[in-house]
Amino acid sequence: MKYESASLLIAFIGLTSAAPTPFAAPKNTFSIPKAMLRSVRLAAREVPQEQSHNKFLTGVRAALDLDNPAGIVDPVFGLLGNAAAAEGAGTITNLDCLHQATADQAFTNAKAAGDVVGMTNSLLYAALERNTGSVGQKSVLCTDKAVNAEIQAIQQHQDPASDGAAATNKAIVLELAVQLQAIGADPQDSLLSGTFAPGDVNDNTGAGNTCDTADDAEGCIFTQNLLVEDATADEIAAAVSAGGAGAATGAAAANETAAASDSTDDECAVASAGTTADATDNAGAAAGNNVQTFTGNLGGPPPAVIESSGDRPFSINDVTFVNAGAALQRSCAVQNNACANVVNSGGDGSVADCNAQEQACNAAASA
Structure with a gap:
């Protein structure tokens, strides 16, 4: 993902939307005024992509609201670069791991409630691409251990224009499919965690081929048909049958990694x-x-x-x-x-x- 570029104030308006089927979630209790008060320094920041998969953020928000001991303001912060994420991290100090920590807590809550939909949302959210400072830049991996093995198995998608992104993102989707199958969800839904077509790494605007519509409850990547699937249905079925993404992808699963790249304003x-x-x-x-x-x-x-x-x-x-x-x-x-x-x-x-x-x-x- 690219640098933050849309008003967070507008973004929070979109955070109240309900998730559509099949990822419906209980009515969320997210407080817009509270979030705005805790994020006043971000009021003019721009956030260009983290709302592209809105329905998963809504589902994770509902699960996180059940128990949020770290005081994470909202799942959207886990998808931002570190400088912006700090404003909504609660007591999470390793900002490279805010994304994982948010997914992990939401998964824990959904699992305790026997909510397969909530667990599904949490896994899909964990695989979403995070913002980085420019087209083609990789986001930093979290190296902390997650509470839930299902979340630990998932990495975030990488910018599709980054080195080796096709192989990396395919491996992520296939592993996600295995985890979805394990909790009783549809493994083919792993494809919904995908990102956009690669942008131009020479584009200094950092725009890429993205969207970020705050009031699109489904998510603009879906409603605008911008999602690029990382694998085929047959590849997902083969990975699930084999019990792991590596069995279906061979060396491709290990060919490239979603690793740290050069430091930027928001990424370290x-x-x-x-x-x-x-x-x-x-x-x-x-x-x-x-x-x-x-x-x-x-x-x-x-x-x-x-x-x-x-x-x-x-x-x-x-x-x-x-x-x-x-x-x-x-x-x-x-x-x-x-x-x-x-x-x-x-x-x-x-x-x-x-x-x-x-x-x-x-x-x-x-x-």
């Missing part, structure tokens, strides 16, 4: 505290078989991907995955974030070097 390549230690300490894990073979160590080695038994046999620290492709992709991304953290702290190399290392890591995973 710095990883959360402790990422470097995680990447280093985990590299020598003794339990099980480490299937991460990449040996690059700029900023520290990639965390080990341990293969064991069970339904989710691949793990990084305590985070588990159904298939090796997704796990290796995450391992390379964690290393990249740790590398950027070292560079931004005055260490050797550059963010470009970190990104080149990540590409080599993904290439090793798909070899």
Whole structure:
């Protein structure tokens, strides 16, 4: 996604819409005046894409309202760049993880209520693209562990004009389909989390091929037929049948990653505290078989991907995955974030070097 560019005041008017079927949600209790008061500094900001999938925001909002201990103002903030997201993050301090934290809490609430629709909305929201500073720029991955394994398995879509976006976004959609199937939802609905056609990376306006209509309850990406599906129905069926996206996509699932890119006004390549230690300490894990073979160590080695038994046999620290492709992709991304953290702290190399290392890591995973 691109920089924020539509009045947040107008955006909040659109936040009161009810989600249409099949993603209907209980009447939401979001307080516009309260949000405006807590977000006064954002009153003139522009937010060009985060309302494109409005029906999922509405569904997540309803689930989040059931219990919101972190005081997250609204799901829309999880889709903004970090500078804007800070105004609605509540007590969440790792802004790279506000998106995941919002989805995670909403999923927890919906699961406790036995609400499959609410869980579906939460998973789809977790996969939506976040705003970044320019066309073609990737958003930073959250490296914190989610409470729910279903949410942990999902990454956000990346700007379709970014390097490797087609493979990355396809892998995300196929993994999302597996998770939807697991909760009793329609796996084909994973396609609805998709984003727009790629924009022109040389367009300095950052507009891209986007929409952002506040009062479109369905979501303008749907009503204006702007959604680009990342996979076919047959590919989704194959992924679900195999029990994991990697089984259906092969090396493509690990070919590219949704990782940190060069810092901008609203996005930062710095990883959360402790990422470097995680990447280093985990590299020598003794339990099980480490299937991460990449040996690059700029900023520290990639965390080990341990293969064991069970339904989710691949793990990084305590985070588990159904298939090796997704796990290796995450391992390379964690290393990249740790590398950027070292560079931004005055260490050797550059963010470009970190990104080149990540590409080599993904290439090793798909070899």
